[in-house]
Amino acid sequence: MKTSHFQPDQTSLAYSVGITLDRFIKLKQSDFPFASGELSQLLRDIALAAKIVNRETNRAGLANIGGAFGQTNVQGEEQQKLDVIANIRFMRALSKGGEVCAIVSEEEDAVIDLQNNSGKYVVAIDPLDGSSNIDVNISIGTIFSIYRRKSPIGSPIQLEDIMQPGREQVAAGYVLYGSSTMLVYTTGCGVNGFTYENSLGEFFLSHPDIQAPKTGNIYSINEGLQLEWENGISAYIQSCKNQKMQSRYIGSLVADFHRNLLKGGIYLYPATLKNPSGKLRLLYEANALAFIIEQAGGKASDGKQRILDIQPESLHQRTPLLIGSVQLVEEVEQSVAFHLGLVTV
Numbered sequence: 001m002k003t004s005h006f007q008p009d010q011t012s013l014a015y016s017v018g019i020t021l022d023r024f025i026k027l028k029q030s031d032f033p034f035a036s037g038e039l040s041q042l043l044r045d046i047a048l049a050a051k052i053v054n055r056e057t058n059r060a061g062l063a064n065i066g067g068a069f070g071q072t073n074v075q076g077e078e079q080q081k082l083d084v085i086a087n088i089r090f091m092r093a094l095s096k097g098g099e100v101c102a103i104v105s106e107e108e109d110a111v112i113d114l115q116n117n118s119g120k121y122v123v124a125i126d127p128l129d130g131s132s133n134i135d136v137n138i139s140i141g142t143i144f145s146i147y148r149r150k151s152p153i154g155s156p157i158q159l160e161d162i163m164q165p166g167r168e169q170v171a172a173g174y175v176l177y178g179s180s181t182m183l184v185y186t187t188g189c190g191v192n193g194f195t196y197e198n199s200l201g202e203f204f205l206s207h208p209d210i211q212a213p214k215t216g217n218i219y220s221i222n223e224g225l226q227l228e229w230e231n232g233i234s235a236y237i238q239s240c241k242n243q244k245m246q247s248r249y250i251g252s253l254v255a256d257f258h259r260n261l262l263k264g265g266i267y268l269y270p271a272t273l274k275n276p277s278g279k280l281r282l283l284y285e286a287n288a289l290a291f292i293i294e295q296a297g298g299k300a301s302d303g304k305q306r307i308l309d310i311q312p313e314s315l316h317q318r319t320p321l322l323i324g325s326v327q328l329v330e331e332v333e334q335s336v337a338f339h340l341g342l343v344t345v
């Protein structure tokens with residue numbers, strides 16, 4: 001019988017769509033110590049919820065799910081309908097999957113104890129980041145951190161399972177609902193980005209082994225608050241202007257972070273008079289992005305210490321956040337230290 005072999009690279013007419021997120025997670029499973037497949041399943045659960053939130057985000061303008069929900073969260077912020085919807089979608093995905101014992105969410109006052117004592121993992125999540133941009137068609141996101149519980153599997157959850165410093169994360173990621181939808185994650189072995197193919201309903205590997213440029217030309221900060229910054233931050237931003245760096249600020253942390261991760265730059269949300277500990281939350285905003293940026297060769301600091309070394313003391317704790325290209329973060333740290341009189345030149 002006459003046979004022939006299919007040669008995938010034979011023609012460029014039909015381009016390859018590449019490797020799906022599911023397959024990638026499976027291939028990488030052996031990278032985790034004591035891999036049993038549960039973390040892989042958890043990542044897949046998150047990806048599925050992200051697809052659903054992506055769908056809801058896309059039709060928000062038509063489905064009467066834009067605008068305010070009419071309640072405030074524990075931090076006194078007005079909840080948008082999509083904040084609440086995204087929270088429900090991720091809560092359902094995480095609670096039905098069976099791998100998780102507890103969830104911390106921006107939209108929930110207290111820890112959600114799933115009463116699943118056999119669950120190995122704790123998840124901290126900002127289900128919808130950049131809420132103020134929902135109704136104006138600007139990129140928004142989801143941010144998640146995954147920790148292995150400290151207390152024995154099979155026992156009720158303890159505070160020590162929740163209050164872990166960011167360096168204990170076993171995985172973290174974000175979803176960007178933007179001009180295309182992307183999921184970017186790390187399990188501590190580099191950072192990989194996947195782009196969603198709407199018609200196929202799959203995330204495909206599009207940004208393998210992301211490396212943050214060591215320096216960059218972009219600074220991202222809410223400059224309207226300049227009068228509220230400490231001197232070290234003001235001096236640093238002035239030096240960015242002196243160098244004619246580009247100012248880019250979307251107001252969705254995920255989107256600002258993602259751009260700077262790929263292009264090189266720094267994102268800053270420092271302490272202000274209104275928010276003396278900064279605005280962003282340690283457990284479900286700063287830690288995940290700090291883990292990702294370090295895995296990509298960048299840096300994340302609160303101005304004085306590494307974000308991943310901060311010992312959390314409360315669930316919705318805030319932190320100043322200076323994050324991005326390593327050289328730029330070190331420059332702003334030096335500026336802060338100099339103006340506090342901690343270093344002299």
Ligand code: AHG
Binds near residue numbers: 077254279
């Ligand atoms: P969230 O929508 O989850 O509350 O987060 C909003 C955050 C972050 O996404 C963004 O970078 C920052 O708030 C913007 O704050 P300002 O409007 O004060 O600049």
Ligand code: MN
Binds near residue numbers: 128285
């Ligand atoms: Mn947020």
Ligand code: MN
Binds near residue numbers: 126
């Ligand atoms: Mn949010």
